[in-house]
Amino acid sequence: MMVPAERAARTRPRWDFPLRLGSFIITSLSLAFLAYVIFFSGDDGPDLPRSGGMRQEVTDGTLAYRLTGVRCGLSAAPGVPRERPENGQFCELTLEVRNPSDSTASWNAGLYAGNANYSVEWALGKSGGHALPDRVPAAEHYSGTLLFDISSSATPVQLEIGVDISGEGKARIDL
Incomplete structure (x- = not known):
């Protein structure tokens, strides 16, 4: 009879959470900057009076x-x-x-x-x-x-x- 092998508990390294959080923040900021450049900073000419x-x-x-x-x-x-x-x-x-x-x-x-x-x-x-x-x-x-x-x-x-x-x-x- 075969005895099921015990699975080793998977432990995450201590630096995994901060690394994922940092990647999320950098990606979010990059997307926000890209959206600003595309939609708000286009060169429509100078703001002029009417x-x-x-x-x-x-x-x-x-x-x-x-x-x-x-x-x-x-x-x-x-x-x-x-x-x-x-x-x-x-x-x-x-x-x-x-x-x-x-x-x-x-x-x-x-x-x-x-x-x-x-x-x-x-x-x-x-x-x-x-x-x-x-x-x-x-x-x-x-x-x-x-x-x-x-x-x-x-x-x-x-x-x-x-x-x-x-x-x-x-x-x-x-x-």
């Missing part, structure tokens, strides 16, 4: 804008001397548009002058009369001029610019 003044970069939440120059009282469109304003004067605004995101975005602009809001007549790029695009591809930067035809008695006060200038998706630049 409103500002001349030469200050503002955002509509998607694109970044900087107004660098304003010339009003023009009796003819720059570069097109035969084009006369219907409302009394042209205002030329020099603008930079930057897209820090990873997808294409569109924008629009409106100029408040007097008690009225005026739409863009022309948007010209700095490179010889080409249009300043209203769709900006990811990671692109454009600069050019916006031309507004406004009343001769109006003084421009504010440029509203952005993805949705009739809603929340806009930035404001005081002139």
Whole structure:
């Protein structure tokens, strides 16, 4: 008859528990750091205000804008001397548009002058009369001029610019 062999009691070394605890803590911290890097530290561009003044970069939440120059009282469109304003004067605004995101975005602009809001007549790029695009591809930067035809008695006060200038998706630049 066979006698069952007694199993030797398995004893764990004293350092086994602290080693497992340390491995768990290091793994947890590594996963937490990885989650932070993936979800919270992406380079979405600088945090910018939604409103500002001349030469200050503002955002509509998607694109970044900087107004660098304003010339009003023009009796003819720059570069097109035969084009006369219907409302009394042209205002030329020099603008930079930057897209820090990873997808294409569109924008629009409106100029408040007097008690009225005026739409863009022309948007010209700095490179010889080409249009300043209203769709900006990811990671692109454009600069050019916006031309507004406004009343001769109006003084421009504010440029509203952005993805949705009739809603929340806009930035404001005081002139």
